[in-house]
Amino acid sequence: MISLSCEGMSASDAYKLLTGSVVPRPIAWISTQSDDKIVNVAPFSSFNYVAHSPPMLAVNITLTDSGGIKDTARNIRDTGEFVVNIATRATLDVMHESSAEYSGDVSEAEELGIALVPGQQVSVPRLAVSPIQMECKLSQIVPLGTGVNTLYIGEVVMFHLSRDIYNGRHIDSVAMDPIARLGGPFYAALGEIFSRKRP
Numbered sequence: 276m277i278s279l280s281c282e283g284m285s286a287s288d289a290y291k292l293l294t295g296s297v298v299p300r301p302i303a304w305i306s307t308q309s310d311d312k313i314v315n316v317a318p319f320s321s322f323n324y325v326a327h328s329p330p331m332l333a334v335n336i337t338l339t340d341s342g343g344i345k346d347t348a349r350n351i352r353d354t355g356e357f358v359v360n361i362a363t364r365a366t367l368d369v370m371h372e373s374s375a376e377y378s379g380d381v382s383e384a385e386e387l388g389i390a391l392v393p394g395q396q397v398s399v400p401r402l403a404v405s406p407i408q409m410e411c412k413l414s415q416i417v418p419l420g421t422g423v424n425t426l427y428i429g430e431v432v433m434f435h436l437s438r439d440i441y442n443g444r445h446i447d448s449v450a451m452d453p454i455a456r457l458g459g460p461f462y463a464a465l466g467e468i469f470s471r472k473r474p
């Protein structure tokens with residue numbers, strides 16, 4: 276084994292080790308809206324569900340390379356609302372493109388031609404092309420460590436599920452064809468699927 280103490284480890288080395296170790300990571304393709312009603316879209320893989328009573332999702336948003344706040348984080352703080360859209364293989368390229376640093380007054384949705392549908396319990400639009408869209412209201416903001424990372428925890432107030440992947444009881448993961456993030460520039464799709472009876 277190669278054993279590495281985290282004392283004195285640089286943030287970029289820690290990032291590489293974490294994003295290579297914690298794989299595959301689900302991708303939240305998040306839509307938000309600024310106070311000026313500009314719709315922002317960007318992907319985040321430091322993401323998971325963290326509670327189910329009520330349902331809650333958490334996403335860690337870092338500062339930009341120049342130390343500023345990302346549009347998604349600013350919009351969540353300003354409006355208290357966001358939508359987590361699940362990224363699939365069909366939307367890989369446009370999702371990836373939406374991670375580019377657009378200026379705050381530019382809507383990735385408009386620039387990239389991403390079709391929107393209105394939110395029902397939040398004023399933030401959902402991404403029409405995503406088979407699962409979860410409307411969230413901000414629950415907690417948790418600053419982490421040295422301030423580079425902040426955890427945004429949202430309560431899901433409404434799920435929207437495409438009939439193509441949901442029969443009213445179960446979500447069909449294979450039909451959904453989600454994509455995940457690995458370390459570096461790599462993505463993955465679902466591979467072989469196993470099951471086990473509950474012990």
Ligand SMILES: Cc1cc2nc3c(=O)[nH]c(=O)nc-3n(C[C@H](O)[C@H](O)[C@H](O)COP(=O)(O)O)c2cc1C
Nearest residue numbers: 317318319320321335336337345346347374375376
């Ligand atoms: C697949 C993928 C996952 C990403 N995950 C994160 C993440 O978890 N946290 C983060 O701060 N940035 C993440 N990024 C980078 C953001 O998408 C990027 O900084 C984006 O420009 C933020 O947009 P915004 O300023 O419009 O919010 C990820 C990028 C990609 C392509």
